[in-house]
Amino acid sequence: MSGTLTAEVVPDAAALRLERRARALAEMEADGIDILILGREGNARYVAGAPRLWTAGSRPFTPGCVLVRATGDVHLLSTWDEGIPDDIPHEHLYGITFNPMNMVGVLQGVAGAATAARVGTDSMTSMFAQLLPAAFPAAELVDGEATMRRARRLKTPAEVEEIRTSVALAERCLSAAEDVLRPGVSERGLTGAFMERMALEGVTTPSSQDVAWITSAEHPWRRGDRDALVRDGDLVVLSGGVVRGGYTGELARTHDLGGAHRAVVDRLGELRGALLAACEPGAPASRLLDVHRSAGLEPPPVPIARGLGLGFDLPIVSASLPATAEEDTLDPGVVFALTSYVWEQGSGAAIAVDPVHVTAHGPELLTTTPSTGSTEDPSHEGARP
């Protein structure tokens, strides 16, 4: 079983990238945006379909990809053509630069730059707020992230399959971590086992590097020292994700080492079932928060649903964003990581993260193996499903 990598660096499939690009162009049309300048890797991948070097952590805005509405042309920051689809010609590639004036020169060379009336970007820095008018003298700089979000929010069937494949890989990587989960192993050791399997399967880019969490019995949302070792009696969350073919696949399971926290794990199972059942097509996103509340459980401080796709996608459903949840609906075609979270004093936290695809017929779990929210006791050899 392998990832998308082969001995060659290959672009995303033509049908996939052209359908995505068409969606982006349609949303540009709707917003009257002439030129879209994308800094976020997920947005650039969506439009260009080219894998580029992965680095961890956020990056400040820089023009990494340019999409021109009138022609559909893509200009891409890439100093070489390896992995670049043939619909992006050499003359539309531009090299790495540390000199913002050189970047302005590149943008000035984009057809229509001088006359563009509306130029969208997906975020901004002081430097580029000052420099972009030199490349686009007639343009108003507008929100291009909103444009991309609408394009990306509902997944095409091909995209759902991409995410499903990424999830399947994440599951195998999580199993590799489960295989070494026992008292005495460190959180880092578990992370290393996940990452090693991921790379051996042909994917070298994680979505998260926070794979193992020995949860606290005293504080509802607290990590200890990352050098701590797993002990019998711990509730340990294993949570992993991969970025394969650009698409994120994530999931999490909780392990009750020694089996002393059956009640918490059972509550997690009940909550998880209720949350999944609430993912009905057309349901208000706030219904997920209602489920948490009616179960009498405090939601975690992080979103209980967040989109899966290329990097960052809607929906974002968080208890601290009630109005956003009221306005959003779980339309068929959304794919998100659904987080079920239970914490109990004296036990710790039990967490399940499930990748969910909302279809016209109801929620579909994108995992390949039925997860129980994990009630198995991994300290028993041979307990692997």
Place this chain on the structure above:
Amino acid sequence: MAGGRAASGLMERVTPTRVPAAPDLERLRRDRIARVRDLMQRQGLDALVLIGNTNVVYATGATWPLGDPGRANFEQPVAVVLADDEWPHLFTPLPDDPGLPADHVHGPVYLDLDEGVRQFERRLADLVPAGAAIGVDEWTFAMSRHSTLLFGGGAPRDGGKVINKAKAIKTPDELAGMREALRITEQAIAAVQAQLAPGMRQIELTATFLREVFAAGADANTLDPIWQVMPPSMGEGPWTTHGDLACPLLTTERELQRGDVLWVDTSITHRGFHSDFGRTWIVGDEPNDRQRAQFDTWQAVMDAVLAVTRAGAAQSELTAAARAVVGGETPWMTHFYLGHGLGIDAAEMPYVGSDLGEQFDATHTLEAGMVLVLEPLIWDDGAAGYRAEEVVLITEDGWEPMTDYPYDPFR
């Protein structure tokens, strides 16, 4: 640990003076915030709002395993630094204890969403008065729509510059932290190099590196590890925008052959410090005479550059020294640089020999406490080339090595 290289005592020969054995994290945090506040006062800034992951790491001392960049849009610690407060504020979704006073640690904010920005605006109003001069490192359109505090007077001031300037000079505690990150990296690299053999695939090198680097104590891998097989001639490689080398190219399932020339480049973080590692390896073979000559020339370039490396040196002295060894050619990747700063980011100021230009290099000088990664290369068309990285601390009278990983199989 696989292999015997680590057991031989990586970094035992090198101990930069004035660097403690381990960082004092409390002193490190105090020193940093004092430096940031000093720069803020000099620039007339009352507050900084920081969003970029590594800017937040620097300003608050909070660290977490950095994830895919896409995560930052929903999992993004945000820092607010006040000119009149010795502690920074941190808004965080993470369960990690950042070691700040409880009244300076707040729940997460979502600056990509309109509702999230409206909430942040209210919380920011509790910290800064209307009309305060606030610097921001970057912003979303939701911020420009909904934050009067930040956008009431037009586009906000550049807060990222403050951090760029502050972080360029490392404190002794920061140097100690960087040494740990470098040691962890080299420990994992030693395991990979011990395993290197014909028939292995590039991804297997990555698998070993990732397993070992977490075992050695890394918080996160920060660069998809590079094990690029260099073609003998540039013309056999991919087309490039500048007609120069294509590097770094992505790792694949490519099987390594005996004699393949590998250019290696990796980076991790530990406690918020980035490492950098670069060497040339030959798969299952010793270098031939031509390859040894490449290394000798590379060493001559490195020696010439280090001979002029000291606090107060213009960056152009380094680039001139490198070029003089090779008859005026440019012995580094022209889409990168001869050297770059290292520490809070994998590449940060100073940039030496970049396309910022000759004038830039002539007017910028090195300062004591900077950590510079020098990465010249020797390309010998027809026989590939040699590239490696040397991490050095700039001192008043010269430089000190930060690591001593061997140059096998070349020396």
